[in-house]
Amino acid sequence: MRWGKVRAVMVFELLSTVKSKSWLILTFGMPVFLLLYGIVVAIPGLVVASRARRTATHGVVDDARVLGSDELTPPAAELPPELRSALERTGRGGLFERSLSRAGVVKLRRFESREAATQALTRGEIASVLRLPPDYLATGVVERFSLDKPGVGGSDVRRVLAGALAERLIRGRLPPDLAVRVRTPIASTRDFVVTGSGAVRPSGALSRIARLLVPLLFAMLLLFSVLMTGGALVQATGIEKENKVAEVLLSSAAADEILMGKLLGAGTAGLLQITVWFSFAGASGSALAAQLASLGVAVPWGAIAVAFLFFPAAYLFFGSLMLGTGALGGNAKEANQLGMLWALLVVTPFPFVEALLSEPGGTLARVLTWLPFAAPITVVLRTAADPGAIAWWEIAGSFLVLVASTWLAVTLAARLFRVGLLLSGARPSLRALLRQARLG
Amino acid sequence: MPQAVAFEGVEKRFGDVVALRGVSFDVQQGEVFGLLGPNGAGKTTLMRILMDILRADSGGVTLLGAPHRRQTLDRVGYLPEERGLYTKQPVLEVMTYFGSLKGLSRAEARRRGRVWLERIGLAETAAWRVERLSKGMSQKVQIAAALLHDPELCVLDEPSSGLDPVNVRLVDELIRERRAAGRTTILSTHQMSQVESLCDRVALIHHGRLMVYGGVNEVRERYSRPEVRVRAAGALPAVPGVEEVRPDGEAAWRLLLAERSRAADVLAALVSAGVRVEGFERVLTPMEDVFVRVVQEAGS
Numbered sequence: 001m002r003w004g005k006v007r008a009v010m011v012f013e014l015l016s017t018v019k020s021k022s023w024l025i026l027t028f029g030m031p032v033f034l035l036l037y038g039i040v041v042a043i044p045g046l047v048v049a050s051r052a053r054r055t056a057t058h059g060v061v062d063d064a065r066v067l068g069s070d071e072l073t074p075p076a077a078e079l080p081p082e083l084r085s086a087l088e089r090t091g092r093g094g095l096f097e098r099s100l101s102r103a104g105v106v107k108l109r110r111f112e113s114r115e116a117a118t119q120a121l122t123r124g125e126i127a128s129v130l131r132l133p134p135d136y137l138a139t140g141v142v143e144r145f146s147l148d149k150p151g152v153g154g155s156d157v158r159r160v161l162a163g164a165l166a167e168r169l170i171r172g173r174l175p176p177d178l179a180v181r182v183r184t185p186i187a188s189t190r191d192f193v194v195t196g197s198g199a200v201r202p203s204g205a206l207s208r209i210a211r212l213l214v215p216l217l218f219a220m221l222l223l224f225s226v227l228m229t230g231g232a233l234v235q236a237t238g239i240e241k242e243n244k245v246a247e248v249l250l251s252s253a254a255a256d257e258i259l260m261g262k263l264l265g266a267g268t269a270g271l272l273q274i275t276v277w278f279s280f281a282g283a284s285g286s287a288l289a290a291q292l293a294s295l296g297v298a299v300p301w302g303a304i305a306v307a308f309l310f311f312p313a314a315y316l317f318f319g320s321l322m323l324g325t326g327a328l329g330g331n332a333k334e335a336n337q338l339g340m341l342w343a344l345l346v347v348t349p350f351p352f353v354e355a356l357l358s359e360p361g362g363t364l365a366r367v368l369t370w371l372p373f374a375a376p377i378t379v380v381l382r383t384a385a386d387p388g389a390i391a392w393w394e395i396a397g398s399f400l401v402l403v404a405s406t407w408l409a410v411t412l413a414a415r416l417f418r419v420g421l422l423l424s425g426a427r428p429s430l431r432a433l434l435r436q437a438r439l440g
Numbered sequence: 441m442p443q444a445v446a447f448e449g450v451e452k453r454f455g456d457v458v459a460l461r462g463v464s465f466d467v468q469q470g471e472v473f474g475l476l477g478p479n480g481a482g483k484t485t486l487m488r489i490l491m492d493i494l495r496a497d498s499g500g501v502t503l504l505g506a507p508h509r510r511q512t513l514d515r516v517g518y519l520p521e522e523r524g525l526y527t528k529q530p531v532l533e534v535m536t537y538f539g540s541l542k543g544l545s546r547a548e549a550r551r552r553g554r555v556w557l558e559r560i561g562l563a564e565t566a567a568w569r570v571e572r573l574s575k576g577m578s579q580k581v582q583i584a585a586a587l588l589h590d591p592e593l594c595v596l597d598e599p600s601s602g603l604d605p606v607n608v609r610l611v612d613e614l615i616r617e618r619r620a621a622g623r624t625t626i627l628s629t630h631q632m633s634q635v636e637s638l639c640d641r642v643a644l645i646h647h648g649r650l651m652v653y654g655g656v657n658e659v660r661e662r663y664s665r666p667e668v669r670v671r672a673a674g675a676l677p678a679v680p681g682v683e684e685v686r687p688d689g690e691a692a693w694r695l696l697l698a699e700r701s702r703a704a705d706v707l708a709a710l711v712s713a714g715v716r717v718e719g720f721e722r723v724l725t726p727m728e729d730v731f732v733r734v735v736q737e738a739g740s
Contacts, residue, residue, distance in 0.1 A: 002510075008540040016529060244524030248585075251491035251518040252541035254510060418493075
């Protein structure tokens with residue numbers, strides 16, 4: 001392969017893609033659209049939140065005589081220790097308190113009788129009335145009185161009243177340490193995972209999420225790239241056929257050089273697009289990973305490294321097959337339909353995600369590792385789920401198989417591509433295609 | 441003169457259809473070579489084999505003095521019959537791309553693109569999208585793109601089809617300039633007048649077989665009757681060696697010579713008989729007649 005030719009095709013593909021209106025609109029319009037969409041979606045939430053931030057006073061009528069006579073103050077909200085320490089490590093210890101100060105406040109006001117309370121309700125002095133009937137201790141039923149207006153809510157005041165009731169009910173009846181546990185039976189969860197090799201290591205919930213997200217993000221990115229970039233390429237090749245430039249191209253560069261140049265050019269444009277999106281979001285992959293690491297989350301660096309290794313080869317593998325078969329289409333539409341058949345293979349491991357995560361060292365996982373069309377997602381998934389469940393030689397071997405398959409795919413696709421580019425009119429039979437491809 | 445191209449027993453089949461049957465001929469450096477033949481004769485297949493777009497089933501091709509290699513194609517320009525440009529791209533950008541595919545740097549290809557657009561009278565279209573060009577304009581851009589890298593050999597398939605007479609003249613001029621600069625051109629055309637005025641030698645292919653090959657005048661002579669055209673005042677007397685005399689316009693005659701008689705002897709006899717000869721020339725069969733005769737004879 002002559003890389004000078006590949007570069008010439010790549011530069012043309014890249015420039016013509018990034019200068020096209022559709023690319024510019026999608027690249028720069030998408031973040032703006034998402035921003036506008038976010039604002040539109042957030043408006044109702046913001047309105048509700050601003051209402052919730054107002055101090056709401058509710059009346060309490062204690063006919064059960066369980067609340068005593070002291071002030072009814074709601075219990076302070078608490079943050080799980082794991083998250084509190086993570087925030088303190090990043091110097092954001094005050095974040096929780098600051099956000100609490102912005103949250104809404106619920107006040108409870110005592111009334112001697114239901115009548116007095118409901119009169120205050122009709123005057124608009126309070127938002128609702130909660131009555132503890134005399135048989136409350138036996139039934140646990142609380143009566144709630146509110147104005148006849150549509151609306152939802154009431155969970156905040158129920159939580160505040162429940163806290164106040166629990167506090168009064170256990171006061172003096174239980175030893176202090178037991179009282180603390182009754183108030184908060186589960187203060188926090190400390191997670192551990194047992195690897196396939198039997199080792200036990202701590203694992204927080206965030207780490208678990210991160211380990212699941214990395215392979216899923218990789219899979220989505222791969223699928224997205226293949227579908228979008230490959231689709232655009234296949235369509236461009238269809239247009240190329242319609243424009244009748246195939247012979248000039250093939251007289252200047254070999255089919256595999258054109259194919260590789262197109263793949264690299266479109267791939268670079270796709271990568272550029274994703275980078276622009278990440279830049280707009282202000283959260284590129286590395287920044288996000290650094291943030292997670294600073295929060296004490298075990299970022300699956302191994303899986304990320306494997307993803308970076310497998311991604312380009314996987315893109316070239318699927319892209320070349322799509323381009324090769326897409327070139328056989330008589331026009332842009334037909335080319336797209338033919339090319340998209342390969343995209344279905346990208347998602348092969350998806351139905352097995354649960355099995356792969358629960359048994360990353362199982363037979364299914366081992367088999368899928370060696371199949372080139374399933375290997376990229378499978379290997380990343382296995383490495384993320386449990387690095388101990390996949391041997392280094394499996395990763396290396398799988399990568400070599402993928403590279404060899406990519407080379408084969410590019411070679412085969414180049415022949416189909418050449419035959420396809422020269423075709424006009426009716427599509428040839430499979431036999432005729434194979435003969436042409438064999439002759440080269 | 442060294443060879444620019446040599447075909448040696450080239451054969452090509454497409455399934456049951458035989459496209460080329462052992463075609464052998466060569467094209468010399470610096471000449472304008474006419475590749476002729478009716479539609480479906482195998483010319484395009486031969487050109488595609490030369491450009492490495494198709495591979496021959498058997499036989500060989502020597503290109504610019506060396507066995508056929510991909511690298512050598514950077515020194516060759518090609519204007520195919522099935523041609524077009526990227527309709528959504530600017531004209532200069534397409535020319536730059538085609539130049540860079542032939543090994544020029546993008547900057548150099550761009551510079552030459554501007555020079556060529558100026559040369560073909562389309563400088564103002566550099567930034568236009570190709571779809572804005574007329575068919576003739578587009579064709580001129582394609583010819584310019586094929587010649588942009590100043591190729592040692594250029595294969596032009598019907599370069600003048602669809603062009604007006606002014607632009608046909610421009611294309612002829614470009615081909616003559618190439619010959620003057622020692623560059624080789626293979627010209628495939630159905631315009632036999634263009635063949636007569638431009639080509640040094642020709643090859644005529646029919647049903648995948650080489651039917652005629654040689655210098656243009658040599659071929660015309662080969663297919664011509666022994667006939668001379670004489671311009672002279674007054675009537676012509678009967679002279680030895682002439683079988684038939686026919687008037688051919690005012691004060692002109694066509695003389696069909698007898699077998700084994702020589703034109704020089706007939707001229708000498710006319711002068712001896714007192715005829716004031718103002719013009720005397722060999723009548724050669726037009727290439728168009730040669731073409732038709734070869735094709736019809738092969739058909740029968």
